[in-house]
Amino acid sequence: MIETRDLVHRYGDEPVVDGVSLTVDDGEFVVLAGANGSGKTTLVRHFNGLLTPDEGQIVVDGTPVAEDLVAARTSVGMVFQNPRDCFVAATVGADIAFGPENLGLDRAEIDRRVTAALSAVDMAGRGDERIDELSGGEQERVAVAGALSMDPDHLVLDEPFTGLDEPARTGLVDHLDALSGSGTSVVVVTHDLRDVRSLADRIVALADGRVAVNAPPGEADDELSSLGVRVPW
Amino acid sequence: MSTDTDSVELVGDRTVEDIATAALLAALTAALAQLSFPYPLSPAPVTMQVFGVFLAGIVLGPLWGPASVVLYLTVGAIGLPVFANGGAGPGTLVGPTGGFLLSYPFAAALIGAVVHRGSSLRDPATVSKPVLAGAMVAGTLLIYAGGAAGLMIVAGYSLSDAVIAGAVVFFPAEAVKIAATVAVARSGRLPSR
Amino acid sequence: MVTYEPGSSLAHGFDPRAKLAFQGGFAAAAFTHVSVRGLAAATLLALAVLATARLSLRRVLAAFRFPLVLLALAPVFAAIQVGPPWIDLDAAVESARLSYRVVPVLLVSAAYVRSTPVRESRAALQRLVPGKPGRVLGAGVAIVIRFFPVLVADLRRIRAAMTARLGGERPLSDRMRIVALGGVERAFDRADRLALALRARCFAWNPTLPALAFRRRDGALCLASAALALSSLI
Numbered sequence: 001m002i003e004t005r006d007l008v009h010r011y012g013d014e015p016v017v018d019g020v021s022l023t024v025d026d027g028e029f030v031v032l033a034g035a036n037g038s039g040k041t042t043l044v045r046h047f048n049g050l051l052t053p054d055e056g057q058i059v060v061d062g063t064p065v066a067e068d069l070v071a072a073r074t075s076v077g078m079v080f081q082n083p084r085d086c087f088v089a090a091t092v093g094a095d096i097a098f099g100p101e102n103l104g105l106d107r108a109e110i111d112r113r114v115t116a117a118l119s120a121v122d123m124a125g126r127g128d129e130r131i132d133e134l135s136g137g138e139q140e141r142v143a144v145a146g147a148l149s150m151d152p153d154h155l156v157l158d159e160p161f162t163g164l165d166e167p168a169r170t171g172l173v174d175h176l177d178a179l180s181g182s183g184t185s186v187v188v189v190t191h192d193l194r195d196v197r198s199l200a201d202r203i204v205a206l207a208d209g210r211v212a213v214n215a216p217p218g219e220a221d222d223e224l225s226s227l228g229v230r231v232p233w
Numbered sequence: 234m235s236t237d238t239d240s241v242e243l244v245g246d247r248t249v250e251d252i253a254t255a256a257l258l259a260a261l262t263a264a265l266a267q268l269s270f271p272y273p274l275s276p277a278p279v280t281m282q283v284f285g286v287f288l289a290g291i292v293l294g295p296l297w298g299p300a301s302v303v304l305y306l307t308v309g310a311i312g313l314p315v316f317a318n319g320g321a322g323p324g325t326l327v328g329p330t331g332g333f334l335l336s337y338p339f340a341a342a343l344i345g346a347v348v349h350r351g352s353s354l355r356d357p358a359t360v361s362k363p364v365l366a367g368a369m370v371a372g373t374l375l376i377y378a379g380g381a382a383g384l385m386i387v388a389g390y391s392l393s394d395a396v397i398a399g400a401v402v403f404f405p406a407e408a409v410k411i412a413a414t415v416a417v418a419r420s421g422r423l424p425s426r
Numbered sequence: 427m428v429t430y431e432p433g434s435s436l437a438h439g440f441d442p443r444a445k446l447a448f449q450g451g452f453a454a455a456a457f458t459h460v461s462v463r464g465l466a467a468a469t470l471l472a473l474a475v476l477a478t479a480r481l482s483l484r485r486v487l488a489a490f491r492f493p494l495v496l497l498a499l500a501p502v503f504a505a506i507q508v509g510p511p512w513i514d515l516d517a518a519v520e521s522a523r524l525s526y527r528v529v530p531v532l533l534v535s536a537a538y539v540r541s542t543p544v545r546e547s548r549a550a551l552q553r554l555v556p557g558k559p560g561r562v563l564g565a566g567v568a569i570v571i572r573f574f575p576v577l578v579a580d581l582r583r584i585r586a587a588m589t590a591r592l593g594g595e596r597p598l599s600d601r602m603r604i605v606a607l608g609g610v611e612r613a614f615d616r617a618d619r620l621a622l623a624l625r626a627r628c629f630a631w632n633p634t635l636p637a638l639a640f641r642r643r644d645g646a647l648c649l650a651s652a653a654l655a656l657s658s659l660i
Contacts, residue, residue, distance in 0.1 A: 050625055070238035070628055078626045085616040086623030088565070090572045094545065102630040104240055107637050132575060146627065242631045244561075249629055250621045252562055256569035257577075257617035261609055263570065264577035268585070268605065270598060284606050292610075304566040311547035312430055312539035313571060318492050319427040323449045324535025327457075328528055329496040388496065389524030394503035398496070413603040420607055424614050 006056035018209035035228030077147030093127025117145035137168025255301035263315035290344030299338040332383015340372035356425030437479035437541035442550035444644035451651030458658035472530035479537035549636030584608035
């Protein structure tokens with residue numbers, strides 16, 4: 001469970017996240033929507049302690065993030081927008097192994113996790129391929145696998161559909177559906193509900209750093225539209 | 234979670250940024266070395282790898298600047314063709330042009346020390362033109378001194394021959410690079426760290 | 427250009443640490459033995475090493491043409507005297523021996539590059555260099571290898587865009603400034619995003635080290651390297 005308690009984050013004097021309280025339950029699929037600049041990305045970067053709150057706190061699985069960053073970062077896997085610059089190694093397998101290596105796991109366990117993460121994104125046997133030669137959709141899946149190899153209980157994806165073509169979007173949606181079905185909670189940050197509304201248990205929308213909508217899908221379409229979120233018909 | 238989180242010794246946030254920036258600047262140096270411009274006053278095409286050395290000192294300072302250059306040299310030494318003219322391999326560092334390459338980290342350290350004058354780094358845009366140009370002239374002289382020394386030690390050149398073959402013919406192109414780097418440093422578009 | 431190529435040659439089968447030790451031992455020996463016998467021995471050994479990597483001499487010489495020109499110029503420079511008799515052949519011969527000793531070292535180095543994937547060299551460095559410097563070196567080298575082609579593509583795009591806007595007619599200093607500034611801005615953007623990803627993935631000082639297997643034959647190569655290094659003291 002990821003609990004956000006009265007979180008405030010300022011850039012300079014300007015609050016970007018302005019008193020957000022929000023809980024993501026184990027196994028839940030939450031879509032975090034909102035227009036550009038509404039504070040979505042800043043909010044989720046607190047979930048694994050990449051940012052430090054000005055006020056309030058985040059508690060992951062009962063432990064405040066600030067008390068154990070390693071626990072927060074293994075428990076909350078994060079996939080960044082445009083993951084092209086987020087790869088550490090030139091080949092798929094070496095990149096996916098990076099997280100487990102940092103955790104000091106033994107080589108056999110690392111190999112097992114890399115294999116499992118690759119099959120979870122339908123890329124089994126492709127560990128030796130060069131990341132730069134993959135399509136955008138495949139790179140997105142490698143980024144997801146890199147997060148999965150940490151064996152997270154929660155997975156956060158920031159605008160994962162940007163720049164992907166239709167088949168790649170559909171493929172990613174299927175993988176997220178399967179992950180969610182296996183008990184991982186999933187948070188998708190997006191300004192566009194078309195791909196994920198059918199999977200969502202709940203849609204949370206931010207406006208000016210505050211929670212403006214927190215409702216099951218389909219119940220707040222008009223409000224979401226007025227907040228600049230793209231809603232499917 | 235089965236992982237014992239206490240045993241993981243995280244790299245500090247600031248150091249992660251230093252490592253990432255040093256590595257990206259090393260990759261930029263490698264990429265600049267592959268870019269050559271024909272230049273009438275120079276016998277060989279002019280490459281831009283020394284820009285990477287200048288920028289490493291100017292942006293990253295006297296500690297992480299040389300670290301970035303060491304990464305560049307290491308990647309070349311283990312076989313990625315990142316030196317000018319696609320050179321690579323451990324032998325390159327002890328070959329006739331090894332003196333030039335091995336001087337790069339020292340030049341970056343010298344430039345970083347002159348530009349930043351201390352442990353806290355300054356915004357390059359606030360550094361005066363004479364200081365920037367002076368730092369790079371000093372760095373360039375160091376590189377050519379090292380290069381000439383390499384020619385003498387490795388290939389048995391005499392001092393005067395080494396200076397002619399290794400340095401004098403390249404001076405006009407170096408002046409152009411220093412002028413361009415001063416403009417880059419003062420553009421206000423470089424990050425201050 | 428000589429780069430790594432997968433293969434099953436004898437040289438491919440050694441541990442990168444043993445091969446690095448051999449580079450050092452060989453260079454030490456080759457640089458100190460400048461008698462004709464010493465140079466001949468180094469040349470024969472270097473040719474044998476090339477054969478173990480199944481690398482042709484011609485290809486290596488072509489790859490090293492720039493340093494070889496510098497080496498060949500040394501005796502020419504040495505022979506020229508500013509006064510009579512104008513040509514000093516003894517000085518040329520002496521200089522030729524000194525510059526020739528570098529050639530076998532370059533050949534052996536090419537064999538290393540040809541037979542050793544950069545991934546293995548990186549693993550060797552991370553294991554050989556202790557502590558935090560080793561971690562910075564290991565991770566840094568991996569990142570440079572990953573981003574080198576990306577940044578080459580960045581620079582090509584910047585240069586093409588500049589040329590398209592008639593930038594080819596601007597002075598060299600202007601063109602270099604535009605390319606360098608565009609390249610460095612993109613590199614810093616990428617570094618910022620990469621740093622965030624490194625932190626999210628628990629970038630640590632004490633990771634699991636990369637796997638390498640040091641076998642009996644690697645031990646033998648290390649002993650041979652040590653013998654070569656010691657021979658330079660005799």
